[in-house]
Amino acid sequence: xxxxTGRDLTLAYDGRVVVDGVDVDLPTGRFTVIVGPNAxxxxxxxxxxxxxxxxxxxxxxxxxTDISRVPTREVARRIGLLPQSxxxxxxxxxxxxxRRGRFPHQGLLRGWTRxxxxxxxxxxxxxxxxxxxxxxxxxxxxxQRQRAWIALTLAQETPLLLLDEPTTYLDIRHQFDVLDLVAxxxxxxxxxxxxxxxxxxxxxxxxxxxxxxxxRVVAAGxxxxxxxxxxxxxxxxxxxxxxxxxxxxxPLVVPHDRRPQRRPVPEPAGTSTx
Amino acid sequence: MSTTTVSPPVPGTATPAxxxxxxxxxxxxxxxxxxxxxxxxxWALTLGxxxxxxxxxxxxxxxxxxxxxxLVIQQWRLPRVLAALLAGAAFAAAGALLQSLxxxxxxxxxxxxxxMGATVAAVASIVLGVPGLFVPGGALLGAVAAALLLAxxxxxxxxxxxxxxxxxxxxxxxxxAMKTFLLLRWPDDVVQQAVMWTIGTLYNRTWSEVAxxxxxLAVLLPAALLLLRALxxxxxxxxxATGLGLRVRLTxxxxxxxxxxxxxxxxxxxxxxxxxxxxxxxxxxxxxxxLSPATLLLAVVLxAALLLAxxxxxQHALPTALPAGVVTASVGAPLFFxxxxxxxxxxx
Numbered sequence: 001x002x003x004x005t006g007r008d009l010t011l012a013y014d015g016r017v018v019v020d021g022v023d024v025d026l027p028t029g030r031f032t033v034i035v036g037p038n039a040x041x042x043x044x045x046x047x048x049x050x051x052x053x054x055x056x057x058x059x060x061x062x063x064x065t066d067i068s069r070v071p072t073r074e075v076a077r078r079i080g081l082l083p084q085s086x087x088x089x090x091x092x093x094x095x096x097x098x099r100r101g102r103f104p105h106q107g108l109l110r111g112w113t114r115x116x117x118x119x120x121x122x123x124x125x126x127x128x129x130x131x132x133x134x135x136x137x138x139x140x141x142x143x144q145r146q147r148a149w150i151a152l153t154l155a156q157e158t159p160l161l162l163l164d165e166p167t168t169y170l171d172i173r174h175q176f177d178v179l180d181l182v183a184x185x186x187x188x189x190x191x192x193x194x195x196x197x198x199x200x201x202x203x204x205x206x207x208x209x210x211x212x213x214x215x216r217v218v219a220a221g222x223x224x225x226x227x228x229x230x231x232x233x234x235x236x237x238x239x240x241x242x243x244x245x246x247x248x249x250x251p252l253v254v255p256h257d258r259r260p261q262r263r264p265v266p267e268p269a270g271t272s273t274x
Numbered sequence: 275m276s277t278t279t280v281s282p283p284v285p286g287t288a289t290p291a292x293x294x295x296x297x298x299x300x301x302x303x304x305x306x307x308x309x310x311x312x313x314x315x316x317w318a319l320t321l322g323x324x325x326x327x328x329x330x331x332x333x334x335x336x337x338x339x340x341x342x343x344x345l346v347i348q349q350w351r352l353p354r355v356l357a358a359l360l361a362g363a364a365f366a367a368a369g370a371l372l373q374s375l376x377x378x379x380x381x382x383x384x385x386x387x388x389x390m391g392a393t394v395a396a397v398a399s400i401v402l403g404v405p406g407l408f409v410p411g412g413a414l415l416g417a418v419a420a421a422l423l424l425a426x427x428x429x430x431x432x433x434x435x436x437x438x439x440x441x442x443x444x445x446x447x448x449x450x451a452m453k454t455f456l457l458l459r460w461p462d463d464v465v466q467q468a469v470m471w472t473i474g475t476l477y478n479r480t481w482s483e484v485a486x487x488x489x490x491l492a493v494l495l496p497a498a499l500l501l502l503r504a505l506x507x508x509x510x511x512x513x514x515a516t517g518l519g520l521r522v523r524l525t526x527x528x529x530x531x532x533x534x535x536x537x538x539x540x541x542x543x544x545x546x547x548x549x550x551x552x553x554x555x556x557x558x559x560x561x562x563x564x565l566s567p568a569t570l571l572l573a574v575v576l577x578a579a580l581l582l583a584x585x586x587x588x589q590h591a592l593p594t595a596l597p598a599g600v601v602t603a604s605v606g607a608p609l610f611f612x613x614x615x616x617x618x619x620x621x622x
Contacts, residue, residue: 050517052513052517072519072520076518077519079517080517082517083514086510086511086514087377087509087510087511089506089509091559091563091564092564096564097510100507103503103504103519103520104518104519106503108500109500156518
């Protein structure tokens with residue numbers, strides 16, 4: 001089991017502190033979702049957790065060892081990362097893209113092995129894009145492309161998976177497709193961490209919710225136990241009620257009506273319904 | 275986002291326009307090019323004022339035949355043919371690596387100042403009266419110095435791809451001014467030889483120059499092939515590349531160093547021949563897809579073949595013998611326009 005934790009983690013860009021003394025545990029075999037308003041530091045926290053950003057104070061521990069002391073390839077064999085909108089190389093096929101996920105398992109001189117090919121085939125299958133394997137990535141739709149990126153991180157075969165806003169720019173169906181895929185992986189025993197914007201989706205899918213505001217974690221735990229109307233009102237500056245999601249029973253955020261008072265619309269004659 | 279409409283794929287059929295040609299096709303093409311190049315090289319040995327037939331040329335290559343044949347073939351024509359092949363291959367490899375590394379099809383040693391660095395150093399050596407033997411060495415150092423300047427100016431926070439191209443163009447402009455100053459400052463008779471060098475010529479290559487270049491390529495080509503996998507990962511962006519366990523800055527510096535070494539070897543051997551490093555990798559990618567071992571090998575073979583052909587044309591097909599650089603520029607510029615035009619039409 002691979003365990004990733006942040007201890008007193010402080011992250012800064014050019015001296016400006018964005019994440020301030022955060023302690024965070026990411027339970028193994030669970031789906032942790034990080035939420036919070038724009039610019040609260042949630043993506044930065046994720047970047048810090050995968051050593052893309054070195055902490056100015058505190059540390060990230062990977063199985064108890066400071067992650068900065070673990071060789072980067074070794075980290076890549078334990079943590080898979082899907083960054084926000086990665087670059088799409090022109091003319092690359094889906095399979096060629098996914099094959100690059102095997103990089104941390106390959107040596108400088110070692111060729112492509114049967115194990116590598118099997119991992120790629122499994123990843124394509126798991127992401128549901130076997131039929132797209134010889135298509136070029138830059139001509140796929142947004143939803144297909146996101147699946148190709150996820151397949152790449154799956155080919156990496158890591159026990160831990162970190163995803164930065166994996167549903168952004170996708171339509172609602174493809175958002176749920178991606179979340180279902182991640183939930184399935186977690187069900188199979190992997191640990192997943194994602195930054196999401198949609199609180200209702202976060203509550204439905206997360207085993208653990210981490211709520212951030214202004215660089216600090218203000219609440220962490222199971223969504224039903226953590227999220228309250230007061231907390232959302234406070235953190236997002238959005239007065240709201242919480243009701244149980246009619247499908248899953250998890251919290252559903254219903255913002256208060258803040259529209260200007262509208263004049264009643266006169267009913268057009270002859271269109272009244274019975 | 276592209277505005278093209280993509281029809282839904284029909285199950286079981288490959289869309290021919292999008293599927294990259296198989297490796298086998300590229301392999302066949304490389305084999306055909308190698309054969310053609312060998313024939314062209316043999317034929318090139320028979321061309322010139324001193325008449326030698328194919329059989330005589332072949333005998334002289336292996337060291338048999340009359341003394342005059344041996345002199346003409348072994349000391350003059352063979353080194354020149356080999357220099358064309360090696361310089362063409364090295365320019366193409368340099369361009370292919372730089373264009374991929376900087377994610378910019380216009381990045382090549384003749385655009386981002388590396389050839390110009392070599393030019394300034396060579397012109398300075400010639401006008402200052404440094405023995406001709408040391409001019410290629412000077413050019414090599416000039417190319418490396420320009421690359422170092424580029425790296426230092428572009429270093430802030432690691433070498434960013436876009437910054438490097440822009441900084442390279444600025445470095446190029448500054449070095450061009452230095453070259454012009456040198457050429458205007460010294461008397462015409464001294465400058466004449468320097469001007470010839472700045473056009474790019476394979477005239478009068480020696481065995482020692484050819485041997486040094488061949489030795490360098492024997493090291494650089496395997497190094498480039500080994501780095502291709504890392505380059506492919508780097509292509510996914512710095513974040514994902516780090517996530518995949520690549521040491522991004524180290525890798526980028528390593529690939530840059532190999533690309534610059536290719537360019538330095540080429541420019542020291544043949545002068546700053548324009549367009550080979552720019553257009554040949556572009557052509558190779560059109561045929562064989564994004565940079566892979568197959569694409570790199572195709573570019574290298576294409577570069578060797580095209581530069582040899584350009585030199586044969588420059589020497590023999592025109593009323594007066596010209597430096598090869600005139601031919602690569604006059605063929606390369608329209609070819610490049612055509613490639614760009616086709617590329618855009620395909621995308622539109």
